[in-house]
Amino acid sequence: AENKLWGGRFTGAIDPLMQLYNDSLPYDKVMYQADIEGTKAYTSATAKVGILTADEVKEIHRGLDIIADEWKNGTFEIQKNDEDIHTANERRLGEIIGKDIAGKVHTGRSRNDQVATDMRLYVRDQLHEIRSQLLALLNVLVSRAKNEIDVLMPGYTHLQRAQPIRWSHLLLSYATYLADDLQRLDELLARVNRSPLGAGALAGNAFGVDREQIAKDLGFQSVLPNSLMAVGDRDFVVEILFWDSLVMNHISRLSEDFIIYSSAEFGFLKLSDAYSTGSSLMPQKKNSDSLELLRGKSGRTFGQLAGFMMTLKAVPSTYDKDLQEDKEPMFDSLVTTSHSIQIATGVISTLEINQKKMQQALTMDMLATDLADYLVRKGVPFRETHHISGEAVRLAEELNLEGIHQLTMDQFLGIDSRFSPDVMDVFDFEESIERRCSTGGTSRSAVLAQIDAFEKLFAKY
Numbered sequence: 001a002e003n004k005l006w007g008g009r010f011t012g013a014i015d016p017l018m019q020l021y022n023d024s025l026p027y028d029k030v031m032y033q034a035d036i037e038g039t040k041a042y043t044s045a046t047a048k049v050g051i052l053t054a055d056e057v058k059e060i061h062r063g064l065d066i067i068a069d070e071w072k073n074g075t076f077e078i079q080k081n082d083e084d085i086h087t088a089n090e091r092r093l094g095e096i097i098g099k100d101i102a103g104k105v106h107t108g109r110s111r112n113d114q115v116a117t118d119m120r121l122y123v124r125d126q127l128h129e130i131r132s133q134l135l136a137l138l139n140v141l142v143s144r145a146k147n148e149i150d151v152l153m154p155g156y157t158h159l160q161r162a163q164p165i166r167w168s169h170l171l172l173s174y175a176t177y178l179a180d181d182l183q184r185l186d187e188l189l190a191r192v193n194r195s196p197l198g199a200g201a202l203a204g205n206a207f208g209v210d211r212e213q214i215a216k217d218l219g220f221q222s223v224l225p226n227s228l229m230a231v232g233d234r235d236f237v238v239e240i241l242f243w244d245s246l247v248m249n250h251i252s253r254l255s256e257d258f259i260i261y262s263s264a265e266f267g268f269l270k271l272s273d274a275y276s277t278g279s280s281l282m283p284q285k286k287n288s289d290s291l292e293l294l295r296g297k298s299g300r301t302f303g304q305l306a307g308f309m310m311t312l313k314a315v316p317s318t319y320d321k322d323l324q325e326d327k328e329p330m331f332d333s334l335v336t337t338s339h340s341i342q343i344a345t346g347v348i349s350t351l352e353i354n355q356k357k358m359q360q361a362l363t364m365d366m367l368a369t370d371l372a373d374y375l376v377r378k379g380v381p382f383r384e385t386h387h388i389s390g391e392a393v394r395l396a397e398e399l400n401l402e403g404i405h406q407l408t409m410d411q412f413l414g415i416d417s418r419f420s421p422d423v424m425d426v427f428d429f430e431e432s433i434e435r436r437c438s439t440g441g442t443s444r445s446a447v448l449a450q451i452d453a454f455e456k457l458f459a460k461y
């Protein structure tokens with residue numbers, strides 16, 4: 001093991017499969033930039049405590065810049081003994097600037113504080129990108145809601161027609177879930193954005209490096225206050241996996257709605273060709289594959305959360321190699337979530353709605369609650385009016401009418417003497433919607449107030 005960074009005490013060679021099993025470079029090389037930034041900040045800090053001269057630091061940073069370029073241009077040559085991104089970069093630095101100086105870089109540092117730092121730096125960038133993607137999705141939902149505020153549709157509970165609502169109100173319900181996700185993201189980012197660097201292998205840094213200064217140089221908000229925890233903590237990974245899972249859950253539920261609404265039986269929505277595919281056998285088919293994948297991939301992110309929780313649960317204090325298993329699920333889950341948010345944005349911004357079909361799906365029985373409310377306004381207790389309205393629905397059904405609105409005045413009076421001719425005013429979908437005007441309701445003013453709140457939120461970002 002003479003070529004290994006840690007080879008001093010080893011005499012035998014590593015089993016070839018073990019080497020493959022142990023190497024994380026194939027997937028952790030994406031963190032090359034973070035690794036280089038971390039090493040720059042760390043060497044600046046060790047120079048201040050006399051480990052490196054000013055010239056040596058300059059030389060190290062020069063070498064690191066060359067390495068960053070090599071990774072960027074795809075010219076970095078990976079070697080057999082490059083275990084992970086940390087050892088690969090250090091090996092290459094020795095080749096560029098000579099081992100005499102490069103050999104001082106890792107003084108007082110461990111891959112344990114190094115990898116934790118790289119991960120936090122790397123995901124911090126990813127999460128900032130995802131945040132702007134999420135904002136784009138929110139924007140699409142809110143601007144459609146604004147443009148299509150006149151469109152009415154059935155609202156469902158138990159997938160049964162329940163009460164008329166504005167299509168905008170439904171769009172804004174998704175946006176409200178996602179706005180919570182946005183807030184959650186900012187909250188967890190504050191915990192991600194703390195510096196483990198200078199924690200050493202586990203016990204702290206023996207050269208008195210200024211951890212606060214390192215944190216500042218790397219744009220961290222603060223320093224993790226306990227070195228054992230700093231190297232052993234992967235709660236930020238769990239939080240990110242949970243966040244991904246929850247966002248994916250929200251997108252999945254939206255997708256489920258839209259899949260149903262785009263079936264011929266509903267016909268409310270039509271997906272654009274850009275987000276649909278055909279059938280290899282049935283020429284007439286247009287499948288909503290985008291929505292189905294959005295729904296399906298939510299299972300994958302949740303699996304990654306559950307899997308990593310299991311990995312973490314019995315890891316003893318500080319660093320154990322189990323923790324290397326944080327990377328693949330987290331990187332994959334971030335890509336899945338990022339792509340899904342962007343696909344959802346594309347789907348929603350391009351789908352066509354069929355206003356007529358939505359309107360036609362409104363049926364008068366959906367106003368049975370409004371009929372009950374009508375008598376409430378005349379002073380009848382709701383439990384009684386609920387019953388009376390139910391009788392009207394039943395009678396209309398018995399008489400094979402299209403709905404309760406077709407009952408005659410005499411028939412209404414036969415059910416209850418407190419009906420008067422103004423009962424006919426109840427049977428208007430828009431009126432029903434407009435009555436629901438308290439905060440969070442589906443009336444025009446209540447929906448506009450929601451849109452207004454979103455626009456204020458967007459202005460903050």
Ligand code: ARG
Pocket residue numbers: 024028084111112115319321323324
């Ligand atoms: N590749 C390792 C990881 O991703 C780096 C840390 C290794 N540290 C150690 N003590 N073996 O977790």
